[in-house]
Amino acid sequence: MKSKIGLLAAWAFWVCVCAILALSLAPPSMPMPSTGWDKSNHVLAFATLAFLANKAWPGRIWLLPSLLAYGALIEILQSFTPDRYAEWSDLWADGLGLLVGQVFARLMNWAAQRQSGS
Numbered sequence: 860m861k862s863k864i865g866l867l868a869a870w871a872f873w874v875c876v877c878a879i880l881a882l883s884l885a886p887p888s889m890p891m892p893s894t895g896w897d898k899s900n901h902v903l904a905f906a907t908l909a910f911l912a913n914k915a916w917p918g919r920i921w922l923l924p925s926l927l928a929y930g931a932l933i934e935i936l937q938s939f940t941p942d943r944y945a946e947w948s949d950l951w952a953d954g955l956g957l958l959v960g961q962v963f964a965r966l967m968n969w970a971a972q973r974q975s976g977s
Contacts, residue, residue: 868914875911879904883933886942901952902959905930909960923957
């Protein structure tokens with residue numbers, strides 16, 4: 860059975876998956892949240908996904924490859940929209956975000972273990 864943190868992280872993960880897909884395919888004329896630079900938007904979005912996935916399903920080695928495939932799927936879908944286009948550099952930024960999120964999650968786990976004395 861999942862902990863309350865794990866359940867909350869899983870719920871937040873799926874909300875983020877849907878939000879990222881919707882924002883990625885919406886016409887760029889719509890006002891959207893942004894860091895001001897497209898690549899940092901990708902890094903932030905996928906770091907968030909990696910962090911939440913790590914909290915929801917710790918130790919699952921399939922998480923990061925699956926999330927990178929999700930990023931590739933978004934790029935493919937964008938190539939079929941009239942206002943968006945696919946970029947390899949976006950997929951690289953997604954991958955960087957996944958690594959950042961994974962490292963952050965592991966640092967948080969390590970800090971929690973040190974604090975609890977384990």
